[in-house]
Amino acid sequence: MALLTGNHPADDSAPEAMTTGNYVVVARRYRPQDFQQLVGQPQVSQALGTAIHTNRVGHAYLFTGARGVGKTSTARIFAKALNCVRGPTTEPCGECDICQGIAAGSDVDVLEIDGASNRGIDEIRQLRSNVNVRPSRARYKIYIIDEVHMLTTQAFNALLKTLEEPPEHVKFIFCTTEADKIPITVLSRCQRFDFAPLQAQAIVDRLQHICNLEGVTVEPQALQILARRANGSMRDSQSLLEQLLSFSGKQLLAADVHRLLGTAQSGRLAAISRALADHDAATALGLLDEALRQGVDAGQLAEQLLGYLRDAMAVHLGCSTDLLLSTEATDADELRQLGDQLGLETVLAAAQVLDQALVRMKQSTQTRTLVELALVRIANLQQLQSLPALIAQLQSGGPISLPTAPAVARPAQSLAPVARDSQPSGPPMNQARPTPAPQPPVPPPQPAVDQKKTTDVAEPLNDEPAAPQDEVPWDDQMALSAWRQVLSQIQDMTSDYASRAESVATSGPNQLVARFRKAYTHAKETCERPERRQRLEQGLTELMGRPIRVEFQLLPDEPQTVVAAPRPPQTAIRRRQRIREVERNLLVQQAIVSFEAEIVNVIDPPVSADDATEGATDVVVAPTAE
Template sequence: GRYRPQRFADLVGQEHVARGLAGAIESGRIGHAYLFTGARGVGKTSAARIYAKALECAARQEGEPCNTCSRCQAIASGQDVDVIEVDAASNRGIDEIRQLRQNVAVRPAGGHYKTYIIDEVHMLTREAFNALLKTLEEPPSHVKFVLCTTEPEKLPITILSRCQRFDFQSVDAPAITRRLAQIVEAEGVQASPEALGMIARRAAGSMRDSQSLLEQLLGLAADGSTTISVDDVQAVIGIGSEEKIGRLIQAVVDRDAQRALAALDDALSGGADAGGVLEQMLAALRDCLVASVGCGPEAFLAGDGYGIDFTATGKAAGTETLLAMLQIIDHGLARMRQSTHATVLAEMAVVRLAGLEDLDNLN
């Protein structure tokens, strides 16, 4: 999207990666293969493109690309023939990698290097890995590889051992909120801090998800007359007001199935979708869980809009009971992915939750 980071300094929450890559380029100690690991949407492919730009940019400063020269602009728009992006999920076979090996031998057309960015590299077949390994073992000096993956544990050790590895962190909600505030300001739109915080929590560590949610909201506020509010966010992402979800959780914890179903219906009739409600319950009960084992408020993620005292509720409900509750919700969410009757599944989950025995006081 248009908010994709264009410099290492723009990578939110990945300062260690930015320093490492900019430093390597500035000092000329550039590895021939890097492995970027981390969850989806945290900036792996963006960082790979910035790295490709910085390698080629004649006007770079302190390892950062200038973003104005023709090479930088060509790479940013995907037009540069020496920067090749391969999606391993759809090109996973031996033929594609053989083709890549043949292309590797060809000198770069315009610059010093050819940079291969291979996304979701863990999807390659075993034969394809073996072919890639041959290239990684003796790469021509003009070739650089950046391998990106959400699942490094699936990579063969032979590949891992030949790459310099950078682990991208999931971005914490405050950092996402700060970045969203910058975007909103640049767009000349007003947004309440609570609304931005809600987007950040919903994105659960994925900078990209938070930005695509914000883009939907910017579309609504395009005429400039409106401020993006918590209500707008709830409407766009299909979640209930946190207050309503709080009442639902309280009813469940009180083991009042009738009140819990009424609270669920209230949230759904307000425009929330069933999956969104279960996700919110998961987030709030997770905070109760960590409180039940003695973690303090600094470990909470859900925010205080639910009107629930996570510490008191966690201690009262008990760890075993909360674990069972989270499993019920997780099961409901997993079933929803294959089902067309999401509301019934949410109702089943809520009734199960309200009917759960007190597992901590059974013995």
Template sequence: MKVASTGQSFNFFSLLSGPLDAPRMSDSSEQHQPSAASQDGYVVVARRYRPKSFDELVGQDHVGRALVNAIETGRVGHAYLFTGARGVGKTSTARIFAKALNDPGGPTGNPDQETDVAQAIDAGEDVDVIEIDGASNRGIDEIRSLRANVGVRPSRSRYKIYIIDEVHMLTQAAFNALLKTLEEPPEHVKFIFCTTDPEKIPITVLSRCQRFDFAPVEVSKIVARLKEICAAEGTEADDTALELIARRAAGSMRDSQSLLEQLLSFSGDQLTAETVHQMLGTADDERLHALATAMAARDAASALSQLDAAVDEGVDAGRLAEQLLGYFRDLMAVTVGCESSMLRHTSAGLYDELSELGKRWGLQTVLAVVGLIDDTLVRIRHSVYARVLLESTLIQICHLPDLQSIADLAEAAKTLPEGARLSTTRSVAPETPGSLGAESKKKAPAVSPDSAAANSAPTPSTAANVPRIDDAHAASPPVSGNDGESSSRSEAPASVPAAAASAAATASPPVPAGSLSGKELWARALQDMDPMTSTLATSVEDVSIDESGQVVMTFPAKAGLAMGRCDKPVHRQEIVESLRRLTGRDHQVIIKASTKAVAEDKPVAKAPQKSRVQWMREVEANSLVQSCKEVFSAEVTKIDLPRNDAPRR
């Protein structure tokens, strides 16, 4: 059987059966040459420096340790699920695990890399380790073929291992067809699934697998691995340049190696930070810091000049917005007190400058800037005017208010003693009802010229209105008189709002006790209440007010909701206050339900409904129907009636 190279297109499922007459892999070097090599023998960096053992895995020590312990203790499962972002080593770990299980010397955590089996697995050509692309082989027919060939024993190895990459791309029907085989496969079969989106995998499949989550690779570990590759390639690289590549890879080892290969082709034997920025179209940390400093100084013109210079040097506006978001993320981390090891997008050498800028700007303003840039990035992805959107965002940031100072003032106000806050808000409260009446008389003509009550002398019962006017005064600061002291009596009405002054000027005098009946007094009280309480109180069936000041409100049995609302403290207090303003005395309010029996609605007797047989007889007795039957030799087979006249069956 001839096995095609992985660089060519072929059907993986032609290898699923693992024919027993398949020839063994030869020991020739030509047989073990990587299939990804082109005609001149070149293999890309990401494949040439692919890890071949658990010790070479970068950033996934927890996964390697768990798999090695499972092999050494004999606790190897039948199905594994490797999840994580792209390029973090999922498929490489699956191949290493396959080599460890099929090592000729027995399952071992340190397989021999010189055996035919190991070299064939590294090249992707082993007949017992079947790698399947779940994106292109996602249908139920492919899974049925897999199930049909699972029972065939491996050709030369201990296990037949299926590695399905991007398994989340399989259809629901394909997953359902795989469930039984996945739960109870033959002893010689192992499944290893790799995916970047485990949320799309059915829970029935997840529960049958041992799951390992691959974490993003740390920047320091990526830099260390890139140094090894550069040394092997005979290239000198600055640490700053490798750090830029590692940060740009965002935790993906494969992406960092692909970027390194691209830069090696561009720069030759010397790799510098300037080369990286020039090739990737990004801005350096100094330019980002200068741009942030200009925005902190509220200098919009300088910020736009910095942006223009960066664009002229080849920096993409959308990429610059992404870099700014990362820069302000690090600025946010420094502002809250994180160490330099927490910086993810800027170099550690800028820690002091970031700390100073964070103190100058304030945490609240930095958080607002992060939100603005994030919204801009969303809009940039749906627009062709990235530069215009970024420029408008920079101008908005330059004109942001000092949010940190506002937050500090609000926090300081919370820490003031209660007495100090009361003295500040109540410094202009009137001292006596008489002084309040004088103030009302002075300001009444300016507010309500036509009010006759403004010219009337105040009565002692006017004191009942004092608390409500105090609330209007509470929001106004003290007014200094000519003698330098706080004038809380003669000048206080100047700070009273017009509505409150008008209410004080036109306030009706109290009603003398006994001058009005209970119903008349209640009608006037309803007009004085706030709209919500008045609406609820109008549902009363009877109101009685005796001479002792007791008010009994009787609600009908059907108005239970209104009675319950009126019994709430806020509405009950409003009723008491309304009566106090009218009578100048306090009242005790009693709310109860009526004891009258509610007349129940008698059901209306419905006319007896005709049956289908009765309707049929009446129709057949109709003279017109009888004539139709005689002329056409017909018979009545069905009667269609309106829905409300449908007969009983």
């Protein structure tokens, strides 16, 4: 059976071939048969053709690349070029028995071996025993081993000697998608050719040629969708075309491609992106629900939306439309508007949110929920384009102006100091509270002020300039009150980590020190990060009307009460020592033997000037208990 390929004489009879026997799929019927028909690999065709013309054909070749880019097809074309009756030639005839046998995979001198099924050392031993047998009718005996990386280490080692010095009539061609799994000892013995992914336009041209030969009318947009979905693989695109031909018949429409693949149309992606840019999460979720009801897969929609944002980033950066991977060139203006509205930093953040959602979707069954969460997060992203300017302002120490709500210089506020009771046993600082309403001015601190009431912030002073520094006291109570006020105004995780401080006090003029227990070392280290420290110091500076510096320290280890084992009283220890001392006295020893007794106590008489006998001791001897 002759294989039918594009630009081949048999291509014109392709429709008739399908009715004269078993059906052969498009990917096999239109497989390239010579180097001119090989799509998207000009560097490989040129290198192999030059090797044939200059008689520099090596004995081992390694073809590596992604799936469906032409590795096995190139190996067959190379085998035909070497063994054709007109060869070696770069243009095999395709008509002789050898060429037709190689194309059909039935030639006895060109052996195609599946590395995944013949991966053991026994198969390699059999191959070594057969390489010395000369080819039956062809010029070379050629071994094509597909997925060669599946061979075991022992099989590779057994092949090394034969691979390095094979007989003159033997050629090896290895094909693999994972060259990094092949031992370096094998790689060093082969000429390596890397096959690049095919360009989308090359795939579109090939699919259009196939549709013309099949007598099928097709929309150009439908082929664009197939080419983008194939992701650089010609075989994948032809398999999708085969499926679409079975679905639609003689007319292929873009809408049919979307229904078959479960993808969303570009208009729906644009509508969802506009809703996200307008911070309208409700509309985005409604469009998502509508798409899912029409059969769009949630995972496919997330991938398409990620590609849409990627193209918006490329257009926003000024790239040409040739770099668009997921959208058409006609959508460039809309992509540019989206990029300008969101800004580069926001587009990058949105793409990261979608990428994380796609990673989590592979391990979860709640795909729709994860996509919805990602859309809501993107819709609530704030304008991030001004972050570099804000960081520069923070580093310079100058005033900070927010893009959404410009900061207004505020005079120093009078804070009501807080009386601290005994330290609590748990984390002392509660979670950030909402900012209370302004209250009338609070009188000077009194020693018995209630802690709950004094946490409120007094109403700001009049519009006059800030009071001099010596008029605003800076003590421990004022530092604690200012600390809590700033934490209540911070809306991110900085407030949560800083609230775990055990104590807050002043460490010097315009300096504040927050001390943490050893259990909250992570919270202290987090607060020490430059961006979080700067946020706290900025809040204190704005609140107090003068620069405040913050330090973070760890409290020393708390003394632990050691419960020692009960010890006998000192009197008991001394009594046993005295008993052992008097046991050495000969008189006492005779008394113990004579009376069969034991010493139970030693009494030392009080020492005084009236003692008649100095150092006298009374020994109490009792009979031994039987």
